[in-house]
Amino acid sequence: MAEDKKKATSSSSVKQTAPKTTTQTAKKAIKREDVAKIAESAKKAATTVKKAAKTSVNQTAVAIIKVQDATKKKAEKRKAERVAAEKDLNSKKKPTWQDIKVMGGNLLSKMAKGGALQLRSNAEEVNKLNVFPVPDGDTGDNMRMTIESGVAAIENLETDNLADVMKAFSHGMLLGARGNSGVILSQFFAGTAKGIEGVDQADPAVFGRALQRGVAQAYTSVMTPTEGTILTVAREAVEYAVSRITPESTIQTLFADLVGEMHASLERTPEILSVLREAGVVDSGGAGLFYIMDGFNRVLNGDEFLDEEGFAILTEKKQETSAPEADLDGFGPDSVMTYGYCTELLVRLQNSKTNIATFDIEALKAFLASVGDSVVAFQTDSIVKIHVHTLTPEKVLAHCRTFGEFLKVKIENMSLQHSSVVEGEKEEAPAPAKEEAPVAPLKKYGVVAVCTGPGIEQLYRDFGTDEVVEGGQTQNPSTNDFLDAFAKVNAEHIFVFPNNGNIFMAAQQAADIYTAAKIHVIPSKNIGSGYVALSTANFECEDAETIANEMTEALGRVTAGYVSPSIRDAEINGVTIKNGDTIGIIGKEIILSNPDQHAAALSLTEKILEGDKFMLTVFCGKDATPEQQSALQADIQKNYPAVESYFIDGGQDIYPFIFVAE
Numbered sequence: 001m002a003e004d005k006k007k008a009t010s011s012s013s014v015k016q017t018a019p020k021t022t023t024q025t026a027k028k029a030i031k032r033e034d035v036a037k038i039a040e041s042a043k044k045a046a047t048t049v050k051k052a053a054k055t056s057v058n059q060t061a062v063a064i065i066k067v068q069d070a071t072k073k074k075a076e077k078r079k080a081e082r083v084a085a086e087k088d089l090n091s092k093k094k095p096t097w098q099d100i101k102v103m104g105g106n107l108l109s110k111m112a113k114g115g116a117l118q119l120r121s122n123a124e125e126v127n128k129l130n131v132f133p134v135p136d137g138d139t140g141d142n143m144r145m146t147i148e149s150g151v152a153a154i155e156n157l158e159t160d161n162l163a164d165v166m167k168a169f170s171h172g173m174l175l176g177a178r179g180n181s182g183v184i185l186s187q188f189f190a191g192t193a194k195g196i197e198g199v200d201q202a203d204p205a206v207f208g209r210a211l212q213r214g215v216a217q218a219y220t221s222v223m224t225p226t227e228g229t230i231l232t233v234a235r236e237a238v239e240y241a242v243s244r245i246t247p248e249s250t251i252q253t254l255f256a257d258l259v260g261e262m263h264a265s266l267e268r269t270p271e272i273l274s275v276l277r278e279a280g281v282v283d284s285g286g287a288g289l290f291y292i293m294d295g296f297n298r299v300l301n302g303d304e305f306l307d308e309e310g311f312a313i314l315t316e317k318k319q320e321t322s323a324p325e326a327d328l329d330g331f332g333p334d335s336v337m338t339y340g341y342c343t344e345l346l347v348r349l350q351n352s353k354t355n356i357a358t359f360d361i362e363a364l365k366a367f368l369a370s371v372g373d374s375v376v377a378f379q380t381d382s383i384v385k386i387h388v389h390t391l392t393p394e395k396v397l398a399h400c401r402t403f404g405e406f407l408k409v410k411i412e413n414m415s416l417q418h419s420s421v422v423e424g425e426k427e428e429a430p431a432p433a434k435e436e437a438p439v440a441p442l443k444k445y446g447v448v449a450v451c452t453g454p455g456i457e458q459l460y461r462d463f464g465t466d467e468v469v470e471g472g473q474t475q476n477p478s479t480n481d482f483l484d485a486f487a488k489v490n491a492e493h494i495f496v497f498p499n500n501g502n503i504f505m506a507a508q509q510a511a512d513i514y515t516a517a518k519i520h521v522i523p524s525k526n527i528g529s530g531y532v533a534l535s536t537a538n539f540e541c542e543d544a545e546t547i548a549n550e551m552t553e554a555l556g557r558v559t560a561g562y563v564s565p566s567i568r569d570a571e572i573n574g575v576t577i578k579n580g581d582t583i584g585i586i587g588k589e590i591i592l593s594n595p596d597q598h599a600a601a602l603s604l605t606e607k608i609l610e611g612d613k614f615m616l617t618v619f620c621g622k623d624a625t626p627e628q629q630s631a632l633q634a635d636i637q638k639n640y641p642a643v644e645s646y647f648i649d650g651g652q653d654i655y656p657f658i659f660v661a662e
Contacts, residue, residue, distance in 0.1 A: 100251040100300065102201040105165035107251075109154050111296040112169055114303075116147045118295025119288060126291070129284035131275050132590060133577055134564040135654060138474040138502070142179030143288035145478070146186055149176020161200050166193040171383070174509070175480040181285035183479070183505040184218050184230055185292075191217025204249040208242040211258075221505070228273030230285030237262035237293075255297045262290045278572055337413075340372065343393040344484075345386040346408040347400050349379075354403040356382050365516075371395050373490070378515045383407065387487035389414065445539050445547070446491030446517070449530060450477060450499045450507075453651035456527050456619060463534045466491070472527070473654055476503050482510035486517060493544040495537070495551070496521045497530040520548040525587075527652070528560040528617065528660030558662055559608050561586040562655040563601050566593065601632050601657050602639070609640060613661040616643050619650030624657060632657065 100107070119126075119140070126140030153172025154165055170193040173186040194217070195210025196202055202210065215235045219225050240261035241254055266286045270277040349356045361379050364386075368375040372390030379385075384404065390396060393411050400406070447465045451457045452472035460468060467485040471477040486494055494517050498507040504523060511519035524530030533551040541547050563582050570577040577583060577593040584592040584604035591607050594600035609616065616636070620629045633647050652658065 102203050103162060103207055103251050104201045105157075105160045105162045107299075108162060108165050108169070109157070111299045112147070112151055112154065114299035115292035115295035116144070116151045118298065119144050119147060119291045122287075122291045126284050126288045129281045129287055131279045131281065132564075132572070132583070132585065133279075133566045133568040133570045133579075134583060134585075135474075135567050137284065138476060139179060139181050139284035139288055141474070142182040142476050142502075143185055143285070143292070146173050146177045146179075146182035147292060149173055149478070149480075150186075150189070152176075162202055163193070163196050163199050166196055167381070169193070171381070174513075175478065175483070177479045177506055177509060178476040179502045180222075180505045181230055181288060182476070183509055184221060184285065185289065186479075186509075187221035188214040188218040188234055188289075191215070204245050204251060204254040207251070208238070208245050208254060211238045212242060214238075221509075226273070228269045228271075228276060229283050230289050232269065232272060233262055233265045233283065233286035233289055236265040252297075252300045255293070255300055259290070259293050259297045262286075262293055266290050279570060337391065340389050340391040340414055341393045342410075342412045342414050343372075343386070343388050343390055343396055344408075344410040344487075345384075345396070345400060345406060347384045347386065347404040348407050349382045349384060349404045359384075359403065367399055368396065375516075378513070385483070387484075442517075443491050444493060445544065446489035446494045447497070447534065448482070448485045448489060448494055449497040449534070450503055451527060452653060453619075453622070455648055456531075456650040456652060459531060459648065459650075460497075460534065463531070464537075464539070465497075465534070471503065472500055472652065473502070475653075476500070477506065479506050479510045479513070482507055483514055486510065486514050486519065489517070491517055493518045493520060495548060497524045497534060498522075499524045499527045499530040501525045518544065520544060522548065522551050522555070524555060526560045526562075526658065526660075527650075528619065528658055529555050529558040531617070532558045532660060532662055558660060559586065559611075559613065560658070560660050561591070561604050561608050562658045563597065563604055564655050565597075597656065598628065598631060598635075602635055605636055605640075605659060608659050608661045609643060614643055615662040616640070616645045617660040617662075618645065618647045619652060619658040619660070620647060621650060621652045621654070621656045621658070623653075628656070 123140035123144045126143070127137035129139070130137035150169040150173035153168045157165060157168055159165065166189070170186065170189040173182075173189055177183045177186040192210045192214035195213035196206065199206060215231075215238050218234060219231055222231065225231050237258050241258040244257050245254065266282050269283040269286055270281070273283065276283060349359055359379060361377055361384070364384070365375055365377050368377060368386065368388045368390075371392055372388040375388050377384060377386045384400075386396070386400070388396060397406075397409070446467075448467045448469060449460045449465045450469045450471050451460050452470060452475060457468050457470075466489045469477045469481050469485050471481070482496070496507050496511065496519060498504045498521065504521065504525075507521045511521050522530070522533060524533060533554040536554045537547060537551055539547065561584065563584050566577050566579055566581045566583050568577075568579050572590050575583075575590050575593050577590070578595070581593045581595055582597040582600035583590055584594075584600050584607070586604070586607060592600060592603050594603065605616070618632070618636075629647060633645070636643075636645050650658065
């Protein structure tokens with residue numbers, strides 16, 4: 001039973017299983033068909049997706065490429081803009097230390113103008129660096145006019161040759177040198193010019209050696225060099241700068257070292273020179289040199305202070321020093337030419353027209369003598385300076401064109417000068433020039449004197465002075481002013497009275513240059529001692545050296561002094577000075593200070609008359625009132641009845657009274 005039941009159950013199971021298998025098979029078939037369809041659909045979908053993806057990728061790639069191209073173009077544009085901007089910036093920026101390895105003529109010319117402008121801006125400050133607290137400081141002005149004369153000489157020079165520019169620059173300074181510091185400055189650059197002769201461009205080592213030669217020549221230009229002055233400042237600065245030159249040096253590093261040490265040396269001058277330490281100032285000449293070199297250095301560093309307005313300032317000197325216009329009515333339509341023309345030329349010899357090395361200056365003088373008189377002609381390198389009084393200046397011009405070209409021409413109608421004298425002007429009428437007449441024989445002796453003040457000028461003329469060079473303290477004449485004066489004196493021997501210790505070197509420098517006469521510079525330190533020496537001259541003596549020696553000895557018998565207002569407080573030589581006091585000075589020494597001018601003048605008189613002095617001359621300045629003069633004269637005559645005293649209306653600037661005791 002159980003077994004039947006088991007079979008039944010087994011049979012039932014079979015019956016039930018068979019339908020399931022068929023259904024499943026059918027279902028499986030359906031599933032395969034669906035799967036195939038699904039697979040096909042999926043395949044199509046995948047293909048579509050793939051195509052879409054590929055398209056998307058391509059589109060994305062294209063987009064990316066476009067973006068990259070745009071970015072690249074923008075980058076290139078920005079780079080181009082940056083390069084252009086940098087190029088523009090580089091054209092305006094200051095040069096770097098590596099920019100300038102050599103110096104040429106054009107660079108020197110620009111540096112020279114920079115030096116002149118920098119000194120001009122600080123000239124008054126240099127003037128105030130006066131040992132004595134009196135209003136007669138002129139070092140800044142003297143050095144300014146000296147370097148500006150050098151700048152004028154290269155103003156129209158079109159060459160980059162360093163030697164040529166330096167030579168012209170130094171020669172211009174030589175002729176324009178004023179005051180002792182100006183002369184030393186001109187000699188410093190003259191020596192530097194010699195150090196680079198034949199050099200087109202100079203590297204730091206070459207230019208450093210040239211500066212050393214400049215220092216050496218500056219020292220030899222002074223009879224007794226004094227340390228603690230412009231000489232020391234130049235020497236120490238050049239020594240330091242040259243010691244630091246290496247193969248990597250540039251012109252900028254050379255001048256940076258030079259200017260840095262120059263300032264340090266200037267600050268040390270009071271330690272060397274006690275008079276500076278006592279006055280509480282640095283050396284004025286050294287300060288002037290520092291400002292010049294500072295201007296040089298500023299140009300090298302690209303400082304933009306050299307504009308057209310700045311350059312124009314350098315021409316002001318010509319306007320400041322130009323003579324007043326002549327009265328043209330002095331020579332009218334019916335006038336007769338009597339006095340001829342004062343003709344002055346600067347001629348540059350030309351290699352195409354003559355042999356410069358063998359140019360015959362004596363032959364030129366002979367020609368000039370055949371067409372005029374008061375002939376002067378001398379040659380400096382390739383430049384010839386000419387002065388002649390003639391009725392036919394056109395002949396002089398035509399003759400000079402046969403061997404050179406003109407650098408400067410000045411032709412003045414001397415009849416106008418004569419008319420000015422008639423009208424009461426200071427200038428004396430020149431002697432008439434005779435056409436084609438042989439030159440008149442030279443007189444043996446002539447005199448040139450530096451004076452200021454109409455009364456003093458007239459006094460000197462009364463004692464035989466041929467030419468007066470106007471000048472004095474704060475108005476020092478140049479080397480060229482002396483050369484012009486020498487040219488107007490028709491004499492074999494010319495005695496020169498500089499009448500100021502700060503003018504002596506310019507007079508001596510002119511004497512060294514001038515060759516048309518023998519020049520004897522008498523070392524007069526003031527107008528009083530010069531006046532005494534001139535008044536004792538024996539021009540009957542046949543020996544010029546004897547006359548010069550006797551006049552120089554006469555200076556030793558004179559004591560001169562002056563009073564001046566003080567412009568600052570000071571303690572000098574044990575004398576306490578207050579601003580506004582009147583100072584009494586003898587030679588180079590402050591003797592006294594007093595709030596009252598009259599008392600100061602009387603005290604100074606007492607000092608000056610010590611010893612065996614028996615004669616006193618007092619030159620009254622333009623600032624001394626008639627009442628002050630009368631009061632002083634009365635007290636001197638009362639206090640010193642045995643002394644012969646003379647009061648002269650000198651009309652000088654700055655000093656109310658100048659005293660000369662013999």
